[in-house]
Amino acid sequence: MDFNYLEKYILTNESYNQDDLIEIINKKDKIYLYGAGSGGATTLKWLEQNSKCEIMGFIDSDIKKQGEFLSNKRIFSPQEILKDSDILIASTYHTEISKYLEENGFLNYISLPIDLIIWDKFKTIKYLNDIKEINKLREVYEILEDSTSKEFFIRTLLYRWSWDSSFIKQSKYSQYCIENIQKSNIHTIVDAGAFDGDTIKVFSGFFPSLKNIFAFEPTKKNILKIIEYSLNKKDNLKIFPVEKGLWDSEEQLSFFETDSIGGNNKIIEDSSKENGLNKINVIDLDSFLKNNSSLKIDLIKMDIEGAEYKALLGSKKTIFKNNPILEICIYHDIDHYYDIISFLENNYQGVYVYQIGHHSDWMMETVLYAIPKEKIER
Known part of the structure; x- marks a missing residue:
């Protein structure tokens, strides 16, 4: 894997697209954010600026957080959420959370690229499009x-x-x-x-x-x-x-x-x-x-x-x-x-x-x- 591979890949493969992600999210009426940490809080702010769906609150497995509020949104335990609810994973522990959700019958979830949303802000995509x-x-x-x-x-x-x-x-x-x-x-x-x-x-x-x-x-x-x-x-x-x-x-x-x-x-x-x-x-x-x-x-x-x-x-x-x-x-x-x-x-x-x-x-x-x-x- 050398630099020529990188150049060829970005020429032949489309980048991860923020607009496509927002379009998918906007097809949902009500959603929960899984992860009541800094990732969740910043993702909430991003969603409020970019999407139209209603954010019902946060989900978190940490019992110390459950029942509290983050950014004026209530933090629920997973057990309080209906299995068919739409969930956006807004945590760096997305791999573990995805596994947990599948094992417990939550199938309507999307894992968000919160590292690219929060820290990179999709800047790399613009960067790699510039010769x-x-x-x-x-x-x-x-x-x-x-x-x-x-x-x-x-x-x-x-x-x-x-x-x-x-x-x-x-x-x-x-x-x-x-x-x-x-x-x-x-x-x-x-x-x-x-x-x-x-x-x-x-x-x-x-x-x-x-x-x-x-x-x-x-x-x-x-x-x-x-x-x-x-x-x-x-x-x-x-x-x-x-x-x-x-x-x-x-x-x-x-x-x-x-x-x-x-x-x-x-x-x-x-x-x-x-x-x-x-x-x-x-x-x-x-x-x-x-x-x-x-x-x-x-x-x-x-x-x-x-x-x-x-x-x-x-x-x-x-x-x-x-x-x-x-x-x-x-x-x-x-x-x-x-x-x-x-x-x-x-x-x-x-x-x-x-x-x-x-x-x-x-x-x-x-x-x-x-x-x-x-x-x-x-």
Whole structure:
């Protein structure tokens, strides 16, 4: 599966069509959304803007949610719903939910491509219809270090074009734990998008010589969880929680936050277009580290809901000084498939080799691993 395969496929196969999906939905009078999380809430908003059918409420198997309300819609248990009801699955756990519905006699359901609706917003389809963008993607394909990375690159693009899950293939190693690096030389990590400390636990178990983690997380509730973990852990790892997001400057920005794991939290540069926003503090990594000139950063990980490119701009001096391993999520915006490697090549030409990993059975968790040539194990 090479780049020519991608080009041929998009020429001979129609993309997954949002209008066709809406037409199918509009043939139904009343529907329920299965999944009372951020996916369901955002899908409801999308449906209210694009379809005419009546949304009866949400269905969720979580008993803690049942009987509550999400976006002014009641959350039902599956047992409360008639078997012939029309259901739209609005959850990333669509495979498990589809199986459950079939086993329990619910046959009138459609599994929505909520990853493409919410995060991609069908942008990839427009992207792959533009010959200029195709040529940029070919440049990236040629730069990638190995055939496996090239294959993951093509497969994720094909999925985003077709919403055909058969294209998805996952890396054999766990996310952020790429094997062909010199693990014993990793002492200090910047974890941007530390969430509730989940990746801190991954890193502490993977890197035997790890001493310090700077955990950037702009939300108070997650910072408190990181602090709690740092107080209760039994090893000598030093964790420095930073209640800020990484950006290309130090300022305060609007931020959309959900209550769900894997939600679509994001920085909103134009706050006039969104409601219900919070304010968060952001900082560029270069400014944050300016008083720690003796500190060597060995690895930078970024999973910051689409702010990765801006954060890299604000880390330019740090990267130049330290040549750290970079583990950058590129799935939030199709532009990042090209822009992030282009930024690194333009500013650090000859320093890095590039590999791609994919760590989910849907659009999310595509990671660019930029590894300094002297730190890669052949």
